Amino acid sequence: MSQSEQRQERQCISCGINISGMSAAKFKCPDCGHMIYRCATCRKQSNLYECPDCGFRGP
Incomplete structure (x- = not known):
């Protein structure tokens, strides 16, 4: 998968909006x-x- 395809697939896990180009948090699941x-x-x-x-x- 190309980097541009990965960028397009980024969605907020809580509300589902596309977050590419936005100020957003990116982290690994603690578990x-x-x-x-x-x-x-x-x-x-x-x-x-x-x-x-x-x-x-998590919150």
């Missing part, structure tokens, strides 16, 4: 290491997220 992306709004509001691979939940 399984799956890459998680969150938009600034969901981070600020502490919206919950769930890892699609292992089901880990």
Whole structure:
């Protein structure tokens, strides 16, 4: 997968918006290491997220 394709697929795990080109957090799931992306709004509001691979939940 090319870097431009990966960039297009980045979506906030909480609200689902496309975050390419936005100020967003990128981190690995604490349990399984799956890459998680969150938009600034969901981070600020502490919206919950769930890892699609292992089901880990966090704020």
